[in-house]
Amino acid sequence: MKHSLKKLWQATSVFYSFHYSVILVYMLQNTEYQVGPYLKWYWRTQNFTKVMTRRKLDKTKAARAVLFGLRTGMLLQILTGLWLVYLGVWGNVTGGVEFGLAVVVSYPIIWAHLVAVPLELGRILIVLPKQKRQIIASEKIFKNHKGAKIAIAGSYGKTSMKELLLTVLGEGKKVAATPANKNVPVSHAQFASKLTGDEDILLIEYGEGAPGDVERFAKTTHPTHGVITGLAPAHLDHYKTLKAAGEDIFSLAKYLKGKNIYVNGESPSAKEFLLKEFHLYNQDGALGWKVSDVKVGVDGLGFTLTKGKKNLKLRSHLIGRHQIGPLSLAAVLAHEFGLSDEQIEAGISKTAPFEHRMQPYLLSGGWIIDDTYNGNIEGIRAGTQLLKDLPAKRKLYVTPGLVDQGEENERVHIEVGELIATAQPDIVVLMQNSTTKFIQKGLESAGFAGELRIEQNPLEFYNNLREFVAVGDVALLQNDWPDNYA
């Protein structure tokens, strides 16, 4: 009883704390100042003391300005309310006390919403027109650029494929790529403005999010080649169906009239969109090159690519069989662009996991494979296959499930459970949320016989992971829900 009252007091009093405004700005910052997602998160939140779990507010110029505006507005509302109370008591203004108190009490809710108004106005009146001008200017830059322009689209694996191509093609060509996971039109425009014009190859990542996005990106960036990394349920809140997402992603192939299109042949959902003129890449090879002598380890991957009498002996620090296809494509494209065998082998040997993407590291003597950046069913398929392949004394699998699965949520998470069971981990750790029961259902239906652990506090579990592992263990961590989903 005492404990519950204390919790209720904490959850309520936070609205009137000085920290409340910081929480609101943190929520805005985490949703990239987009009013819709911010308000959705705000309305969904039941306890604001738990919002800032993963990190703290990054006090950028924009964040400081919004924080100042928010606090000033709140202060003005409090003062106005107090003035009305004063008038009610001393000035005989009817209803002054009641209305004044209502004004004072309501300021946290009012300003949580009012803060969105200038942001939305600023976006409509200043940001969007500026971005539009930048995008129009970039269209000309891309159109006139003499280099090959490789567009990379797909529901998953885009950034990894882009970085992989950058590493391998960069061994012999001057290559420029859109930075990190900046993959929307304004990022393309900013990328275009920095080009020198003498690049041999441009790598442009397409971050689709709603119907028509990919077609629009293609019309602006004028690609000469297209890589489609796969199709899986993602952004279904806007696409509604997987088919709609597929149609948008494969509009890149339409733009290129089916020429120079390379598609991940291991993506089951992409199969219905395949045409015979597309080039498929998968664990067997790419463009007529055949894969053999595969060696999968926790510290890397090795295989041979053969075409006729030509052999490429490749060794990468990337892990998992699912990397054979993308690595093969990178090697073969490099060959097509005229890189020597030595350059290709050197390029592949430099490929390594990116942070939180199938990134192995040692902890308390056990191997941890950090794939917390993954966010789709195909990543889970690849990860569970890897866990199955790796030798270990004990295997652990950790996940909170996937976000943004829309109407597919139940089906996808039952499949997640089934995939986990196929890897036969000794321990499965799930983070308690709306998807947990579906994953459990999948685990049960696939006959999972190991230990199931359900964690209420994911962050505490991740922070104490070293206490759970020892030498001989392999623990695969897939997906991590940011604060706005947790």
Added chain:
Amino acid sequence: METVAVIFGGRSAEHDVSIVTAIASIIKPLELTRKYRVEAIYIAKDGAWYWGDELKDITLFTSGKIQDYMHKNQPASVQFDGGMTLVKASGIAGRKQQRKIDIVFPAMHGTYGEDGALMGLLDMAGIPYIGCGVSASAVAMDKVLAKQVAFANNIPVSKFLTFRCSDVEREPNAALKQIQAELEYPLFVKPAHLGSSIGISQVNDETGLRNGLEVAAHYDDKIIVEEAVQNLIEVTLPIMGNDQPMPALLEQPMTKPEDFFDFDTKYMQGGKKGKSSAKGSQGYSQIPADLPQDLYKHAEQAGLDVYRVLGCSGIARVDMLIDSKTKKVYFNEINPLPGGLYAHNWHAAGISSVDLVQKLIALAKERAVQRGSLATSFNTNYLQQF
């Protein structure tokens, strides 16, 4: 959910080491299991018992705020009511807060804890507890007794002499004379009951010996003086189990032959003198020890033999000395509650911290069941005769 009480601190020179063992190596993994309610019981240096969740936070001790805590909080008491119940003032209208304990996890090092004193209390309460029982703890914590038991069971020990502290103080020259007549330098002078290398001296001459005896007498009423083993390889072996003990990995401290582990080396300088990058007792050794396979097996078996003949259960760590030329393995000493449970070694052996504490609890329960099946009553008409 079972309640596990972790008892730490205590009236011992190893008070501070016990705090770290309890909080970092026991309470944290126990709580992470989500299977137990964990109660922290801190025994202050004056012997008062405190019970509270705040005691699970190491910063309370590192910041010195424990003094404020003890001023603000009444000590707890223990009720023996066919088991063990913790009792303390709740702070609300004079009401008492109580918690029935199911299992005790002693995290005490040294006197009044690791030496069997606490185990006696827990046996009286009839409550399962982790680690060695009264007799094994008492023997293990007396370096002289432990060596005598091992020697009687044909386990080699280095040549040693033992003295009462009062004898050394009364007739220091007689002790010196006897030592120099019967043993050869270099020698080790140790308090008989302390662990964590407190009060130990390595001596090479009479002056050093005199000082070493004085230091050891400061900490203990019983002193052991032993000959150093030549061509020394020092190894230690954590062991877990009751009737079927399971070894972890032989661990070899990375010391130079002229060096040895005193408390400062072990805990204050990251394990190895002059090497500040390593942390605690985990950074100074090689796991597994780099020994030829037959010698490794021989030392491992010697460790298991010591564990058995001393009647250990739950967990212990056996320290051994190897003459690398003769390949002879000598028992040195045994520690019935290794600092930090030697979790780093168990990790290397494939047992995580969370698994380690759970296994130890299972062993404690197993022993309690075994002991519970023994008859403790015997019906006679003896009383009726009066």
